Amino acid sequence: MKRFINQAWLSFKIRYAAISFEEFLLLESLYPLITLAFYCILAAYSFNTNNLAKWVVGNSFLLCTNICIFALGSAFDEERYTGRIRSIIISPVSKLLIVLEKGFFPAIISVITVFFGFMIGSLIFNVDFTSINLWLFLFVIIVGMFSMTGFSLFLSSFGLITDSMHFILNLVANILIIFSGANFPITQLPQTLQVISKIIPLTRSIESANMLFGGYDTYKFVWLLLEEMLVGIIFYVISYFVIKIAEKTAKKNATLELF
């Protein structure tokens, strides 16, 4: 465990050592906040509503997707481009662990970002959060993060075999925006596409977070969270195998190195 934290810290340094603390704050919080504001204002006009709670909640969840998807999802891709993938592949280290180490600190940061994004967003758009249990809200975020991490792990394995990771990650980030119910009610989507909402992470966390605002059914709330965790676990298990398969495929097709 200590080794894990050490490696995670080194990975974090690799990622962020080039920028100063101020830049880091700007990059990791201001930019997401502006995105959040953009969607809330859009919602206020297009749905002609004053109750923006739903959008503030949904979009604060989306804040974490970028960090998570790009930090974990691009793990192998990045190493390939810098020629460091060799050392990782030939060593006995678990390749899954490498991705998790890379995502560990970014994931913590994104939990904090979601939480503060929600608070600040609420203040700006007059969402009353005094009535909800903030600890419960935080817990929902953590569950959401958990399944996002599993999902991003799954994505990362493609970094071993394709050169189009940027495209894939951006595509997936947008799919999440559309299908997680953060901005449009899922019920408005065509029936067949609603399936996508069911299999991606976040949908259920967003739904349960929204439940905190109305009166809610405890049974349904707990059930949603359990389902979200299950989605996460399924993605972890799939990733474990997919990363192995991707590694083998990469060795066969010589896609490990770009030169």
Next chain:
Amino acid sequence: MQNLIELKDLKREFVITKGWIKRKKEIVKAVDGISFEVKKGEIFGLLGQNGAGKTTIIKMLITLLAPSSGTCKVLGYNTYGEEKEFRDKINFIFGGEMGVYKRLSARDNLKYFANLYYMDEAKANKQIDKLLELVDLKNKADVLVETFSKGMVQRLQIARGLINDPEIIFMDEPTIGLDPLGAKILRNIIRKLKTDGKTIMLTTHYLYEADELCDRIAIINNGHLVALGTPQELRNIISGMNTIEIVLEKVTNETIDVIEKLESVRSVEKADTDKGIKLIIKYLEDADISGNILNSLSGLKILSFNQKELTLEDVYIKLVEASR
């Protein structure tokens, strides 16, 4: 002695797709049926032209690439499929500036790589200090690698490649980018590794380096094995001749006759040069005839006297050209 590396009829093909709209597939046979073994404790050299297939062979050995067919075994295990069994016993040093974390210090880099081998912390720290000393980066240990020169990065790569104290070390052009002193330090490290009982496979384009270091050398061209043997054996393939070049102010035909009649001398050529008259004398390799030649030249003014051994470069060029 034990064979640590075993290649049998090893092949690797690459499929290249050309064109954007109209796709054309082309197959490159990078390694096309190569067999050899490397014994424990050997320094084994791979020589060959650009694109000969050296790096491809090394990549298959270090589990980065799956063979298309044939056997590729390290420590008795298949490098594709049984990687797990020997991963912690091998490592590699590749030339060039890729492959380290520029935004970490040298020490942090090595810590990161040590953790890839699940080394325990105390042992890792000890090893890191030892290696930093070995590659002469001790006083730069805590500086970001970003600020390193090419040669310094290269020395860090060497330390990286030794982090897990491997049994077998694969080196692909390890001295590329090093200054003469750095290259010499590396050659000394390689020799020291050999005395520690390590096995080394290396590629290089510097033939004198291969000659100096390697116990055995394989020459490869177009994915085929052209020749294999000790540096001396390779020389013998080409010819058993050595050469002496003498430049004289003037020389008579009688003197040349005398030299030609010496035992072991096979031919004497005469050439006029700016500096004087050059005699090129070819003789059987094992003979020691310089004393006799000097005797027959007594009284003449010798401007220069050069005993030339066949270099590995001569051998290499002949073999590669012949194999075309």
